[in-house]
Amino acid sequence: MTTTLNNAAAVLGSPLKINGLEIKNRIILGPMSVLRPTPDGRPSAQSIAFLQRRAQGGVGLVIVGGSVATTQAWDESPFTPLIRFDKDEFVGDLKRLTDAVHVYGTPVFAQLFPSFGRMGVPRNGKWISAASPKSVNMGVAGLPDNIYIPGGRITPLPHEATVEDIKALEAGVVAAARRAKAAGFDGAEIAAHMSYFYSSFLSPLANQRTDQYGGSAQNRARALRDVVAAVRAEVGADYPLGIRMSVNDHLPGGQGPDGFAEVAAHIVKGGVDFISLSEANYDNMRVNVPSRSGTMLEFGEPQAFRKVLGPGVKLFLSSTPDPQQAADAIVDGHVDANMLARQMLADPDYAVKVLEGRVADINWCDHANSCMRRLILNVPVACHKNPEMGREHPDAERASLGQALAVWAAGNKPLMTIADKLARAKQKKQPSAASQ
Template identity: 30%
Template sequence: MTSDSAPLFRPLELPCGVVLPNRIAKAAMSDSLGDGRGNPTATQMRLYERWAAGGIGLSIIGEVQGDPRHAEKPGNLVLGDLSDHTAFRELVRRGSADGTHLWAQLGHAGAMTHPPIGTPKGPSALDLPGLTSVALTATEIAALPDAFARTAQLARDLGFGGVEVHAAHGFLLSQFLSPLFNRRTDAHGGTIANRMRLLLDVIAAVRSAVGTRFPIGVKLNATDQLEGGLTPEDALEVVAALDSAGIDLIDVSGGTYFPGARAVSDAGGSGAYFLDFAQAARDRTDVPLMVTGGFKTRAAAIDAVTGGGADVVGLARVLVLDPDLPERWRGGGDFDPIFPRFPDPPEGGITAWYTMQLTALGEDREGPECDLSVAIAAYETRDTDRVTRWNERFSAVR
């Protein structure tokens, strides 16, 4: 290990006492590699095994749903009493190789539930181009903390090293935080104190269920990047409240996947997107900060840690291009991947391309291996097939 790389490879002790072996995390992505029935596949297991072998300290598997009625895509995992627990244990075993900590990101799509497999429900009724949802009732909201807690407890029992509560990117808990999508007039709407109430109740229930020594992270938007959405000022108020909520890591990201909104990860540039917010958050919390989004070079990752903006750097698409990147960075030198360029991509097209590259990695085929139109077609065909399987599997639940 070179001296300049050393800051990235120092261990980090979390507030609960668990120690991450280094400061590089595979941030949660919707890898869409479930079997269409909510269970892990051999391809998914191999993918997370490859990332572990590549030298990351923390790996977060995205969109692990507790409720199949509110999934983001039919390739999501569903963790419950009827899941294939043997397959989940094998995913944990392989994804935790070489000392990597594998966490489950606890998801609930809310208003962004994929309509072919569920009913979109959010804090308020919405009727927007490409997005229609009904409002959750007070009874349904009251049941959510215990539902998240049951999923977290099962994740712990199956061997996951921690959980991340997903409150970013426009999914359910992010919807509650955003005044653009939360127009409630009861105790869960209006002021930011009310809008964050559900998130804090979920965290409290999860902590009670998993105990004090099990890591809990929260993924939080610095901003929705939408006019009328969550502002950095309100997000800092959430950070301040999280300081005393008993969590171990705040994963700072931003943006939303609502229809028509440009994904933050599709942006260009060479620098991290949310370091300025993380620096401001330092004054509001002692909880370790992970910053996700925009890290494309070794130099940027080192600067984020040495400059105090981040305790952990969250990498996503860069690890699709090179799953062994942390080990290359450990040795020094210029091993920064070259990102593909897509002129005038359709909405969701770039995500589809990267998703299909994840499939290639999990099958030990090296990408990039197809153009954008081929990737989109393959992605859509696979999802169509999985919708059928999903609805067959969960028809009784719906």
């Protein structure tokens, strides 16, 4: 079914019930690592100002990302700083954040992020762990536009997580959920996307275990289902709780949407109210960060999840800034809401413009991905389409001239082509580990 633009505004502007919570419209600010908290992991004035600005811009729900639920995740993070949910001492600061967003009548959810898994960085004598010892070959299936990794990158080989490791992270996530609720967060989602810890269990491509956490779809769902059930027991039956999970490997021999939906059917039994749908992983970031709207619908992933899960579990669409595409997907019953990230950097008033029928006034993201390059280089994130972004608070940290030049160079194709050739030539000259 195809809606008109006026109908699209009506559809996206309609309320949505998530467990016991009603949100005022179906446009959601997705979690992003752009909040620039304090070095010790507390929400900064800029963190709060960024989120307030999107709430002021009319979104129905804010999901706070760039955060960690456990000290392990804090220690192994490939970028810093992050917002911490791993200690009681941070609850007061987190409460300042939720209070500030609530001023606009906008609910706010916490993302509970347990571990970076295959994307973690070994530090302090501690190694990283995942479902199985499998590295990520970044860029093997393509990088997003204007993102380059000279010479490519293969992440350190993780250890196979022991049952004790799995249960320790589960306990950490439960404790983080308790803190999130105490801090005034209106709901939470557990991160199980990209190449992070829980994601590594969901597909046979990354999970080669032979114990109770590997093999069948039911077994591959076990770690995530167990943590969902444990968090549900902690926060109560009426607290909105969801997961962010991968929906398609998009790799040879990988699992497609039907397989992921089968795994999801086991996970939701733990007490899932919603699923934030996420494409692919770090092996093929081009699919995860598309340059056009609606690819997830084209791949049939929300449709596969809806067929298996039915209407009881709310589904959040991603990578679909075209409001008519999103509204059509809602009307057709494929999804329940539209969750946006990069577009919300380019235009914090996207939601109100859509809901008022002012689509022509939207400042569109051009997918140049300068924001991603900044994140990769650990530079304060900004948006060249929106000079206000990253400066919502006057005291926000700004990029230095040297950092700005590094961001420019990292997106310069001729320069990065030369850098790639030099890096690969150097790799060929280095003796392999087997010959040493």
